[in-house]
Amino acid sequence: MNLVQQLINGLVLGSGYALIAIGWTLLLGAARLVNFAHGQLYMLGAFAAWAAMDRLGVSYFLAVPIAVFVLGVLGVLLQLMMLRPVMQQNLTSLMIVTLGFGYVFQGGAARIFGGNPQTFVSPLQSANIRFGEIWFTWQDVVTLVGTLLLFAVLWLVLNRTRTGALVRSVAEDPKLAQLFGINASLVYVGVFVFECAAVALGAGLVAPRSPILASMGFDEVILTFVVVVLGGIGSVGGSLLAGFGLGMFTALFGALVSPAYTTAAAFLLLLAVLLMRPRGLAAR
Amino acid sequence: MKKFATPAALLIAALAYFVPALSGGAPVVYAACTAIAILAVMSYGADLILSYLGEVSLGHTIFWAAGGYAASLLAVNAGWNGWQTAGAAIVVAVVLAGVLGLATLRTREFVFSLVTYAAAVVAMEVTFNWSFLGGSDGVVGVPPLELTIFGKGINGAGDAALWPVAWGLLMLTLLFIQRFRHSRLGTSALMVQMNPDLAQALGVDARAVRFLVFVASAPISALAGWLYAYQRAYVGPDMFESYFLVLMLTAIVIVGRRLLLGPLIGTSLIIVQQTFFSIGGDGDKIVLGAVLAGILLLWPRGLIGLWDALAVSRRSSRPRPSEPTRS
Numbered sequence: 001m002n003l004v005q006q007l008i009n010g011l012v013l014g015s016g017y018a019l020i021a022i023g024w025t026l027l028l029g030a031a032r033l034v035n036f037a038h039g040q041l042y043m044l045g046a047f048a049a050w051a052a053m054d055r056l057g058v059s060y061f062l063a064v065p066i067a068v069f070v071l072g073v074l075g076v077l078l079q080l081m082m083l084r085p086v087m088q089q090n091l092t093s094l095m096i097v098t099l100g101f102g103y104v105f106q107g108g109a110a111r112i113f114g115g116n117p118q119t120f121v122s123p124l125q126s127a128n129i130r131f132g133e134i135w136f137t138w139q140d141v142v143t144l145v146g147t148l149l150l151f152a153v154l155w156l157v158l159n160r161t162r163t164g165a166l167v168r169s170v171a172e173d174p175k176l177a178q179l180f181g182i183n184a185s186l187v188y189v190g191v192f193v194f195e196c197a198a199v200a201l202g203a204g205l206v207a208p209r210s211p212i213l214a215s216m217g218f219d220e221v222i223l224t225f226v227v228v229v230l231g232g233i234g235s236v237g238g239s240l241l242a243g244f245g246l247g248m249f250t251a252l253f254g255a256l257v258s259p260a261y262t263t264a265a266a267f268l269l270l271l272a273v274l275l276m277r278p279r280g281l282a283a284r
Numbered sequence: 285m286k287k288f289a290t291p292a293a294l295l296i297a298a299l300a301y302f303v304p305a306l307s308g309g310a311p312v313v314y315a316a317c318t319a320i321a322i323l324a325v326m327s328y329g330a331d332l333i334l335s336y337l338g339e340v341s342l343g344h345t346i347f348w349a350a351g352g353y354a355a356s357l358l359a360v361n362a363g364w365n366g367w368q369t370a371g372a373a374i375v376v377a378v379v380l381a382g383v384l385g386l387a388t389l390r391t392r393e394f395v396f397s398l399v400t401y402a403a404a405v406v407a408m409e410v411t412f413n414w415s416f417l418g419g420s421d422g423v424v425g426v427p428p429l430e431l432t433i434f435g436k437g438i439n440g441a442g443d444a445a446l447w448p449v450a451w452g453l454l455m456l457t458l459l460f461i462q463r464f465r466h467s468r469l470g471t472s473a474l475m476v477q478m479n480p481d482l483a484q485a486l487g488v489d490a491r492a493v494r495f496l497v498f499v500a501s502a503p504i505s506a507l508a509g510w511l512y513a514y515q516r517a518y519v520g521p522d523m524f525e526s527y528f529l530v531l532m533l534t535a536i537v538i539v540g541r542r543l544l545l546g547p548l549i550g551t552s553l554i555i556v557q558q559t560f561f562s563i564g565g566d567g568d569k570i571v572l573g574a575v576l577a578g579i580l581l582l583w584p585r586g587l588i589g590l591w592d593a594l595a596v597s598r599r600s601s602r603p604r605p606s607e608p609t610r611s
Contacts, residue, residue, distance in 0.1 A: 028394075032394075034394040034397065034398070081577075081581055082581065084581070085580070085581070085584070090584070091393055091394060092334075092338060092339070092340055092393070093580045093584055095340050095394060095397055096340060096533050096537065096576060096577075096580055097576070097577045097580045097581060098577075099529075099530060099533065099573075099576065100530070100534070100572075100573040100574065100575075100576030100577030100578075100580070101573065101577050102573070103526065103530050103569055103570075103572060103573030103576070104569070104570050104573035104574050104577065105573075106566075106569055106573075107565075107566040107567065107568070107569025107570040107573065108566075108570055110566040110569075111564075111566045111567065111570070115566075218405075218526065222405055225398055225401070225402060226402075228398075229395065229398055233395075260409075260413045261409065261410075261413065263405060263406070263409050264405075264406040264409040264410060267402040267403070267405060267406045268406065270399070270402055271387055271399065271402065271403070274387075274390075274391060274395065274399060275387060275390075
């Protein structure tokens with residue numbers, strides 16, 4: 001095992017985890033909404049980009065923005081449907097509702113795109129960079145840089161702009177924010193659209209690594225659970241750190257111990273942390 | 285009126301015993317009825333958590349699978365009979381629920397759901413990779429269920445032979461749920477869910493209540509899995525599939541929470557649709573998911589809420605049962 005190579009793998013994996021988790025982190029922080037359809041949204045993002053390339057014949061670089069747009073529109077529709085329980089903060093119902101949506105997406109995608117695995121090809125995936133024994137692809141570089149940029153932009157928007165202040169005030173106390181004339185439902189829609197668009201971007205960058213399947217939903221993003229909770233509920237910086245930490249853990253555990261039990265080990269880590277800190281590492 | 289509601293509900297469930305025979309005794313009817321009874325019992329396990337603790341357990345597939353695996357492994361490898369495997373299923377479920385219950389003791393709401401879900405993923409991965417549990421192939425060749433008292437009883441495999449057992453298990457479950465609702469634990473659980481401060485003021489230990497209800501719920505789903513293993517003569521990692529999870533939750537919310545027959549009617553509606561009005565596996569997924577999301581978005585209290593709304597619009601004087609709101 002080459003340690004440097006594994007560290008690079010961990011960095012690449014971690015940036016993917018963080019990128020896929022970013023939308024959910026914001027959603028959880030701002031709307032306290034747990035979206036169990038997140039995995040299926042990732043799957044839909046990947047299939048939207050794949051369909052744009054396969055059916056419309058556009059290039060990869062146009063297909064990803066198309067997928068981001070399509071998922072953003074879907075996000076508006078979903079949030080409008082869920083607006084009543086979101087405004088009431090009926091979190092138990094919402095969790096189950098999103099689970100139902102996820103199941104609909106899975107069945108729907110299998111009907112529209114078929115049940116067979118598809119290959120979603122990125123031209124950057126086959127462009128390697130080598131330094132002796134060590135290698136990575138341009139796709140990895142783009143994912144890493146894209147993740148860091150998106151996190152930086154999100155952090156700046158949340159903490160340095162008026163829009164960010166609105167989101168933070170609604171997250172703090174939706175009723176009080178409304179008393180001050182803030183349209184909380186608009187903020188919720190915006191946050192949800194961001195989640196859908198961000199996960200589509202994540203799918204566009206991460207999904208080309210392996211074949212895509214209508215049933216992949218939860219399996220592919222299962223580790224974002226860990227990122228979101230470990231990072232601390234709704235903490236943007238925390239989820240970036242948790243993403244990279246988890247990437248390193250996965251790469252090293254897979255190489256040193258056993259690739260088959262990597263997910264189980266990550267969840268045992270999560271359980272152990274939650275036993276000590278029930279609200280996550282970066283909890284206030 | 286209200287006084288007779290529970291005996292009437294139990295009587296209706298008891299009379300359901302004759303449904304397959306009265307409808308002609310076709311194999312497909314026996315299969316559907318047995319499946320409904322088994323899956324309803326599975327749902328009652330999760331119902332205890334969702335209806336009475338107000339939490340969403342996404343980990344009850346663990347107990348469902350644990351019951352199935354305990355039965356299969358012991359029946360295949362050790363030749364245990366039905367009573368012995370049932371006992372083992374209960375013990376395994378209680379132990380697993382004890383561990384998971386302790387691990388989630390301090391978690392609430394979505395953290396509880398995430399952790400129970402995470403536990404289910406770990407359990408599936410372990411099951412899939414551990415050759416002791418049959419790995420990805422599962423355990424095949426489960427012998428016919430042997431369930432006898434003083435030489436009399438059941439020794440069978442087919443759906444028609446298993447129907448009395450499935451029905452009996454369902455009735456036992458209903459009686460247990462009925463007892464639970466009126467037990468000290470059941471009323472404490474409702475109080476902890478609806479007014480935690482009051483519960484604390486009255487000296488109710490919320491954590492102990494949550495832990496005990498969680499542990500009590502596990503053997504119910506496990507016994508359903510136990511019978512499912514005999515019905516299919518096979519168990520595999522597919523018992524962890526989200527189908528069962530979505531089915532449990534849909535069955536509970538479709539009619540309305542905290543109704544004795546709610547999960548049974550919900551399961552019946554779902555299985556009847558999937559058996560007799562199926563539009564293909566993927567189509568059925570869309571139906572199941574859409575029903576789950578649609579019910580909660582349109583009539584959050586389930587179809588019973590729709591019924592009340594209709595009754596109110598007909599200017600009936602029936603008062604609306606109040607729904608606990610969670611903040």
